Amino acid sequence: MAWVNAVVQGILLGGLYALFACGLSIVFGVMRIVNLAHGDFAVLAAFLAYSVADATGLGPFWAGVIVIPVLAAVGYLLQRVLLQRSLGVGPLATLLATFGLSVIIQNVLLQTYSADARALDIGRLASASLRISGQLSISYLALITFVLAVVVLVGLQLYLSRTRTGRMLRASSDDPEAARLVGADSRHLYGIATSIAFATVALAGVMFAMRSSFDPSIGPTRLIFAFEAVVIGGLGSLWGTLVGGMVLGLAQTVAGQFDPALTLLAGHVIFLAVLAFRPQGLIPARST
Amino acid sequence: MTASVTPGGLPRRSVLKAIGAGAAVTGGAGLLAACSKGLKGTGSTGDSGTLKIGYVSPQTGPLASFAASDNFVIKQVTDALSKGITAGGKHRGVQIVVKDSQSTTTRAADVTKELILTDKVDIVLASATPDTANPVADQCEANGVPNVSTIVPWEAWFFGRGKKEGESFKYTTMFFFGMKEFTDLFTHMWGSIGATNKTVACLWPNDTDANAFRSGFPPAMGPKGYKVIDPGGYQDEISDFSSQISRFKAADAELFTCTPLPPDFQTFWKQAAQQGYRPKLATVAKVMLFPSEADSLGQLTNNIATDVWWSPSHPYKSTFDGKTAQQLADDFATQTGKQWSQALGSVYSLFEIAAKALSGASDPKDRDEVAHQLQTMKIEGMSGQLDFTAGPQPGIAIQTPVGGQWRKGKKFPWDMYLVDNTFNPDVATTGDLQPTS
Numbered sequence: 001m002a003w004v005n006a007v008v009q010g011i012l013l014g015g016l017y018a019l020f021a022c023g024l025s026i027v028f029g030v031m032r033i034v035n036l037a038h039g040d041f042a043v044l045a046a047f048l049a050y051s052v053a054d055a056t057g058l059g060p061f062w063a064g065v066i067v068i069p070v071l072a073a074v075g076y077l078l079q080r081v082l083l084q085r086s087l088g089v090g091p092l093a094t095l096l097a098t099f100g101l102s103v104i105i106q107n108v109l110l111q112t113y114s115a116d117a118r119a120l121d122i123g124r125l126a127s128a129s130l131r132i133s134g135q136l137s138i139s140y141l142a143l144i145t146f147v148l149a150v151v152v153l154v155g156l157q158l159y160l161s162r163t164r165t166g167r168m169l170r171a172s173s174d175d176p177e178a179a180r181l182v183g184a185d186s187r188h189l190y191g192i193a194t195s196i197a198f199a200t201v202a203l204a205g206v207m208f209a210m211r212s213s214f215d216p217s218i219g220p221t222r223l224i225f226a227f228e229a230v231v232i233g234g235l236g237s238l239w240g241t242l243v244g245g246m247v248l249g250l251a252q253t254v255a256g257q258f259d260p261a262l263t264l265l266a267g268h269v270i271f272l273a274v275l276a277f278r279p280q281g282l283i284p285a286r287s288t
Numbered sequence: 289m290t291a292s293v294t295p296g297g298l299p300r301r302s303v304l305k306a307i308g309a310g311a312a313v314t315g316g317a318g319l320l321a322a323c324s325k326g327l328k329g330t331g332s333t334g335d336s337g338t339l340k341i342g343y344v345s346p347q348t349g350p351l352a353s354f355a356a357s358d359n360f361v362i363k364q365v366t367d368a369l370s371k372g373i374t375a376g377g378k379h380r381g382v383q384i385v386v387k388d389s390q391s392t393t394t395r396a397a398d399v400t401k402e403l404i405l406t407d408k409v410d411i412v413l414a415s416a417t418p419d420t421a422n423p424v425a426d427q428c429e430a431n432g433v434p435n436v437s438t439i440v441p442w443e444a445w446f447f448g449r450g451k452k453e454g455e456s457f458k459y460t461t462m463f464f465f466g467m468k469e470f471t472d473l474f475t476h477m478w479g480s481i482g483a484t485n486k487t488v489a490c491l492w493p494n495d496t497d498a499n500a501f502r503s504g505f506p507p508a509m510g511p512k513g514y515k516v517i518d519p520g521g522y523q524d525e526i527s528d529f530s531s532q533i534s535r536f537k538a539a540d541a542e543l544f545t546c547t548p549l550p551p552d553f554q555t556f557w558k559q560a561a562q563q564g565y566r567p568k569l570a571t572v573a574k575v576m577l578f579p580s581e582a583d584s585l586g587q588l589t590n591n592i593a594t595d596v597w598w599s600p601s602h603p604y605k606s607t608f609d610g611k612t613a614q615q616l617a618d619d620f621a622t623q624t625g626k627q628w629s630q631a632l633g634s635v636y637s638l639f640e641i642a643a644k645a646l647s648g649a650s651d652p653k654d655r656d657e658v659a660h661q662l663q664t665m666k667i668e669g670m671s672g673q674l675d676f677t678a679g680p681q682p683g684i685a686i687q688t689p690v691g692g693q694w695r696k697g698k699k700f701p702w703d704m705y706l707v708d709n710t711f712n713p714d715v716a717t718t719g720d721l722q723p724t725s
Contacts, residue, residue: 002531002534002535002538005530005534005563006530006531006534009528009530010528013527013528016527017527110348114356115347115348115349115352115353115355115356116352116353116356116580116584117353117550117551117554117580117581117584118580118583118584119554119584119585119586121584121586123586123587124587126558126561126562126586126587126588127558127561127562127587127588128562129562129563129564131564134537134564135534135537135538137562137563137564139559139562139563141562142562211555211558212527212551212554212555212558213550213551213554213555213581213584213585214551215350215352215551216348217348217349217350217352217391218350218551221525225527249528252526252527252528253528253530253531256522256526256528256530256531256532257530257531257534258531259520260519260520260521260522260531260532261494261520261521261522261523263522263523263526263528263531264522264523264525264526265523
């Protein structure tokens with residue numbers, strides 16, 4: 001039963017990883033930008049939600065609902081003002097720009113909020129769970145996170161493949177010049193893609209802030225897991241990101257059940273194995 | 289990357305300077321952190337007679353809560369030393385240079401080198417956990433610079449730096465406590481709570497601190513009949529603790545102890561509640577020492593017990609101006625709007641000791657002599673009586689912690705109640721020991 005629990009917890013944890021990785025996957029899939037500030041934007045969203053909840057007395061879920069569109073707007077502006085410019089210079093420029101953003105966000109948060117650890121207090125929900133048996137419990141919060149991750153990733157995949165904007169996005173991603181010839185404004189479309197990505201980052205940040213605690217410095221650790229989920233699943237594929245997150249989560253919890261010392265190592269080993277033997281990822285972008 | 293304070297000078301924040309300094313450095317993304325406190329003063333900077341005290345602590349990163357009160361303490365000490373001290377028959381100004389270890393060992397070693405080689409400090413102080421204190425002390429020992437550290441279990445500091453029984457360091461010293469004080473206190477609290485079994489869940493990661501516990505706790509617990517459930521050293525910053533929790537549940541461990549990173553404990557404790565693991569008494573080390581951690585855990589904070597080596601109720605006084613522990617905590621609350629933390633007293637005492645060692649030496653610039661002053665230091669200040677000659681190994685002074693528990697507070701959301709003073713009866717208790725769940 002302990003093993004069943006490890007598998008269940010691994011899948012649930014995978015949902016959180018996939019939610020984190022979603023934005024990274026979109027930004028890379030559409031614009032070929034590796035956003036090194038990804039984790040820091042999630043932390044920024046968590047702090048904003050904390051401030052909103054603190055100032056208005058709203059619950060953390062409502063604070064999240066307010067923060068998500070704010071981050072989406074930030075994403076759009078960021079793409080138009082900063083990333084679009086650096087895209088023209090070359091792939092290294094976007095890396096440097098996002099790395100710079102990462103440093104700036106961490107330090108602005110440190111100045112504004114101090115280094116204290118914080119969490120979004122969700123009261124009884126923090127400890128509530130569905131008890132299936134003595135050894136198997138499913139936390140409601142983890143379940144909500146998982147369901148949100150699946151809904152968001154499946155929804156976005158359908159959005160990209162079925163809607164007109166989604167098709168234009170993919171067209172711009174494949175060949176911006178040709179897409180522009182047939183009337184697609186790639187800069188605006190890239191802005192939309194980034195705003196969608198940032199909305200998912202905000203959601204991930206808020207869900208993480210309820211699950212654990214956060215401080216200005218934790219962004220880069222979150223980025224590593226998100227990055228691994230994206231690579232395991234396949235760069236640029238949202239289905240792959242969902243699968244990648246779960247593979248990473250499962251690898252960690254199952255290895256942890258075997259020996260807790262192996263938890264993180266197992267995830268990294270899977271990541272390396274995928275890079276070495278299947279660099280296109282488990283579900284590569286072209287197959288969807 | 290520098291924050292220096294000169295007595296009499298006013299703090300001035302200089303963000304641009306920090307950004308410039310950080311941009312010149314390559315490495316991790318947290319580099320700029322806490323660098324924006326470039327303070328300049330009007331004091332006697334440049335006078336070769338000025339004494340320089342270097343201070344290293346983890347102001348950013350996962351251990352930042354240990355350093356949350358640093359700015360306040362440094363301001364207090366700067367004020368107290370604003371008239372300078374008499375050392376070596378001469379009146380001298382004192383300058384404090386502050387560095388951030390960013391919670392990493394490599395950074396701690398680097399900034400200590402900077403303090404020694406660039407700032408040419410006369411003594412280096414270090415606070416909070418072996419991740420900062422050990423590399424700082426190693427650099428000081430290698431370069432022959434006197435050093436005092438605190439908030440680090442002495443075994444992790446002494447054996448963790450490669451010394452054996454009977455050996456000693458020449459330049460580096462510390463005050464805090466060790467496994468004996470931890471085990472005495474924790475086993476006494478376990479014995480008082482009325483648990484039906486003596487099985488103890490031990491959440492120890494694979495780092496310097498936890499490995500000192502892993503080698504120190506079981507030998508002390510065995511003879512008292514306690515059974516250790518240690519699932520093994522996990523890596524810091526993992527996101528899921530279900531395997532540890534299922535082992536603790538399977539063993540029906542009614543008692544719980546741990547030394548994780550603070551964010552990891554938040555994840556663990558919430559997940560333990562979700563998975564239905566509710567130990568009768570949790571006595572934690574290294575975490576839940578500070579109010580910010582108690583706040584962010586919400587309701588789950590109630591009655592978590594930990595070690596308390598300093599509190600406003602401790603009957604201790606400053607050697608600088610006779611200020612009591614209570615006054616120090618009150619000043620902290622008034623000036624910062626925040627609740628006191630245990631690090632206040634420890635960091636304050638670092639500077640008391642430094643000042644006493646420098647003024648006690650016939651030549652405060654003679655590093656060997658200052659080091660000798662530290663090795664033979666006896667002082668009664670903000671951290672109570674500290675005797676560096678009477679410790680378990682040379683150059684170590686022992687404090688005796690009392691047991692504390694977090695409960696609903698009056699002025700702040702959570703207050704630390706002192707519940708077990710068996711080993712340090714000078715400190716009055718403020719409540720009774722209660723089950724965590």
